[in-house]
Amino acid sequence: MKSSTTAIGQVALLACILVTALPTSIQAGELTILNVSYDPTRELYQEFNTAFAETWKQSSGQTVTVRQSHGGAAKQARAVIDGLEADVVTLALAYDIDEIHRHGELIARDWQSRLPNNSSPYTSTIVFLVRKGNPRGIHDWDDLARPGISVITPNPKTSGGARWNYLAAWGFALRTFDNDDAKAKAFVGEIIRHVPVWDSGARGATTTFVQRGIGDVLLTWENEALLAIEKIGNDRVEIIRPSVSILAEPPVAVVDKVVDARGTREVATAYLKFLYSNAGQEIVARHHYRPRTTEILAKYKNKFPPMRLFTIDEVFGGWDKAQARHFADGGVFDQLLRTPPAP
Amino acid sequence: MSTLAAGLPARTTRQVRLATREPILLRAGVAIVAIGFLMLFLIVPLVAIFVEALSSGLGVYLAALREPDARSAIRLTLLTAAIAVPLNMVFGVAAAWAVTRFDFRGKGILITLIDMPFAVSPVISGLIYVLLFGLHGWLGPWLKAQDIQIIFAVPGIVLATIFVTFPFVARELIPLMQSQGAEEEESALVLGASGWQTFLRVTLPNIKWALLYGVILCNARAMGEFGAVSVVSGHIRGLTNTVPLHVEILYNEYNFAAAFAVASILTLLALLTLVARSLVEWKSRRAVPKHATLPEGEP
Numbered sequence: 267m268k269s270s271t272t273a274i275g276q277v278a279l280l281a282c283i284l285v286t287a288l289p290t291s292i293q294a295g296e297l298t299i300l301n302v303s304y305d306p307t308r309e310l311y312q313e314f315n316t317a318f319a320e321t322w323k324q325s326s327g328q329t330v331t332v333r334q335s336h337g338g339a340a341k342q343a344r345a346v347i348d349g350l351e352a353d354v355v356t357l358a359l360a361y362d363i364d365e366i367h368r369h370g371e372l373i374a375r376d377w378q379s380r381l382p383n384n385s386s387p388y389t390s391t392i393v394f395l396v397r398k399g400n401p402r403g404i405h406d407w408d409d410l411a412r413p414g415i416s417v418i419t420p421n422p423k424t425s426g427g428a429r430w431n432y433l434a435a436w437g438f439a440l441r442t443f444d445n446d447d448a449k450a451k452a453f454v455g456e457i458i459r460h461v462p463v464w465d466s467g468a469r470g471a472t473t474t475f476v477q478r479g480i481g482d483v484l485l486t487w488e489n490e491a492l493l494a495i496e497k498i499g500n501d502r503v504e505i506i507r508p509s510v511s512i513l514a515e516p517p518v519a520v521v522d523k524v525v526d527a528r529g530t531r532e533v534a535t536a537y538l539k540f541l542y543s544n545a546g547q548e549i550v551a552r553h554h555y556r557p558r559t560t561e562i563l564a565k566y567k568n569k570f571p572p573m574r575l576f577t578i579d580e581v582f583g584g585w586d587k588a589q590a591r592h593f594a595d596g597g598v599f600d601q602l603l604r605t606p607p608a609p
Numbered sequence: 610m611s612t613l614a615a616g617l618p619a620r621t622t623r624q625v626r627l628a629t630r631e632p633i634l635l636r637a638g639v640a641i642v643a644i645g646f647l648m649l650f651l652i653v654p655l656v657a658i659f660v661e662a663l664s665s666g667l668g669v670y671l672a673a674l675r676e677p678d679a680r681s682a683i684r685l686t687l688l689t690a691a692i693a694v695p696l697n698m699v700f701g702v703a704a705a706w707a708v709t710r711f712d713f714r715g716k717g718i719l720i721t722l723i724d725m726p727f728a729v730s731p732v733i734s735g736l737i738y739v740l741l742f743g744l745h746g747w748l749g750p751w752l753k754a755q756d757i758q759i760i761f762a763v764p765g766i767v768l769a770t771i772f773v774t775f776p777f778v779a780r781e782l783i784p785l786m787q788s789q790g791a792e793e794e795e796s797a798l799v800l801g802a803s804g805w806q807t808f809l810r811v812t813l814p815n816i817k818w819a820l821l822y823g824v825i826l827c828n829a830r831a832m833g834e835f836g837a838v839s840v841v842s843g844h845i846r847g848l849t850n851t852v853p854l855h856v857e858i859l860y861n862e863y864n865f866a867a868a869f870a871v872a873s874i875l876t877l878l879a880l881l882t883l884v885a886r887s888l889v890e891w892k893s894r895r896a897v898p899k900h901a902t903l904p905e906g907e908p
Contacts, residue, residue, distance in 0.1 A: 300845060305861070309862070333845050335844045336858070349742075349749060349761060350761040370745065498863070
C-alpha cells in the first residue's frame with residue numbers, strides 16, 4: 267500500500283518534471299565565464315562564484331554567471347587543450363597549466379608570474395586521515411612502512427593528489443636518510459606495497475577509506491581530509507599531521523586565447539584577483555584551503571596549525587623533472603610497483 | 610543371485626521414475642539460485658536506490674530534483690533523446706530495408722558496421738569525436754575559425770549518443786524483415802501500389818512492434834549513456850551535464866541522497882522501459898495470428 271502510493275507519487279513527479287523542464291530554453295546574451303577546475307574544489311567555487319557575482323554586480327553593474335566544470339586535473343587540462351572553452355583554469359598542478367601552454371599556446375608562457383604567489387592563491391598539503399582514536403598509532407611517514415599497515419592512496423598515474431602523496435613520502439625519506447636516494451626509493455617502495463587498491467582520483471580514494479572502510483590510513487590533501495570530516499563527521503575519522511610534508515600550490519590562470527576571443531579578459535582577470543582579496547581568502551579558508559593572507563591565516567590558525575613544508579622545487583627541481591623521473595612510463599613509480607617485496 | 614534377476618525390473622522402473630523426478634528437484638534448485646541471484650543483484654540494488662533516495666525524506670528528494678542543475682540535466686537528457694531516437698529510427702528502418710530487400714556488394718560490411726557501436730567501448734566512441742572535432746582534431750581548426758562548438762557542447766553529446774544507440778533499431782528489424790520475406794511487398798507493387806504506399810500500408814504494419822521495441826531500447830540507452838557522453842561533455846554544470854553525469858557529480862560531492870534521488874529518475878525510466886517492452890511483446894504476440902499463417906503447433 268505504502269509502496270504503491272510512493273510509486274504513483276513518483277510517476278506523477280516525473281510527469282511534473284517533464285512539464286516544467288521542457289519549455290525553458292537556454293538564456294542568451296548574458297555574461298558568462300567558465301571555470302575549469304579539478305575535483306576537490308567543487309564546494310569552494312560554488313560559494314566563491316556567488317560571492318564574485320555579487321561583487322562584480324556592485325563594481326560594474328553587470329550580471330555575471332560563472333559556470334563550473336570539475337574532474338581529474340589532468341583530464342580537465344586535456345579537455346581545455348581539446349577545445350573546452352574555459353575562461354579560467356584553476357587546477358592542481360603548475361604542470362597541468364604548462365601542458366595547456368605547450369599545446370597550442372592557449373595560455374601565455376609567463377602565466378605563473380602574472381598573479382602573486384606563483385599564481386596560486388591558496389595552498390594545501392598532504393596529511394593522514396586515520397580511524398577515530400588512531401588505533402594503529404600512525405603519527406609519521408615511517409609508520410606507513412610498518413608491517414601490516416594498509417595505506418589508501420589514489421594512483422599517481424591518474425591523480426594529481428596521488429603524485430603529491432608519493433613525493434611527500436619521498437621527501438620525508440630523503441630528509442630521514444640524509445639524501446640517500448637508494449634508501450628513499452626502498453622506503454617509498456615499501457609504502458607502495460602496503461596499498462591494497464589504487465583508486466583513480468582523490469575523491470574516490472576518500473570514499474574507499476571512509477565509506478567502504480578499507481585501509482588503516484588515507485593519504486590525502488589537507489582540504490580533502492577536512493572536508494571529509496565536515497561531511498561525514500569527526501566521530502569516525504581524524505587527521506594526523508606528519509612531521510614534514512609537501513607544500514601544494516594549486517595554480518590559477520586566465521586562458522588567453524579564449525578570453526580574447528570571447529571578450530571576457532576583464533571579468534576573468536577580476537575573478538582570479540578576487541581569490542586574493544580578503545573576502546576571497548576567507549571563503550578559501552572556510553573551504554579548507556590554507557589562505558595566503560597572514561591576517562586570514564591567523565584567524566583560522568586552529569584549523570591550519572603550522573607545519574614544516576618543503577616545496578617541489580627545493581627537493582625535486584620542479585614538476586617537469588619530478589614527472590619525467592617518477593611518473594613517466596617506465597619511471598621510478600612503475601619500477602617500484604613491479605618490485606617484489608624484499609625477502 | 611536370483612535376487613538380482615528379480616530386482617532388475619523393479620530397479621529399472623525406479624530409475625525411470627528418478628529420471629523424471631530428479632530434474633524437478635534440480636529445477637527447483639536452479640530456480641532458487643536464479644531467484645536468489647535476481648534478488649541479490651537486481652531487486653536489492655533497485656530497492657536500495659529508492660530507499661537511499663528517500664532516506665532524508667520526501668522534501669530533500671523533491672528539492673534534489675527541482676534544483677536548477679538537476680533540471681538542466683534532465684532537460685539536456687530529454688533533448689538528446691528527442692534528437693537521437695527519431696534519427697536512429699529513420700536510419701534503422703532505412704538500413705534494415707536496404708539490407709533485407711536488396712542485394713548489393715558490401716552488404717556484409719554494412720551489417721558489420723551497423724554493429725560496430727556495440728563492439729567498441731563507449732569511451733572510444735567519445736574519443737572518436739574528440740579526435741575529429743577537438744581543437745587539435747581533424748576538423749577542429751576549421752570549426753574554430755567558423756566559431757562552431759561541437760564537442761564540450763550539446764552537439765557533441767547528441768552525436769556521441771547517436772553513435773552509441775545506432776544499432777538498436779536496425780538490429781531489431783533485420784531478423785524480422787529477413788524472416789518475413791518480400792512477398793507481401795512484391796504483391797503490393799504488382800497490384801499497383803507506389804513505393805511509399807507499400808511502405809506505409811504493408812511494410813510498416815508488419816514491422817511496427819519490432820520497430821517500437823527497438824525504439825524503446827534505443828531511448829533507454831540514449832538517456833542512460835554515461836561513458837561516451839562523459840568524454841565529450843566537458844562537465845559544465847547546468848549546461849553540458851546529462852542525468853547520468855549529474856548523478857556521478859552529486860555522489861562525488863557526498864550528496865548521497867540527492868545522487869540517489871536523481872538516479873531514481875533513471876531507474877524509473879528503466880522500469881517504464883521494461884513495462885513498455887513487456888507490453889509491446891504481449892501486443893505483438895497477439896498481433897501475430899493476424900499476419901502470419903504459421904500452422905498450429907509449429908514452434
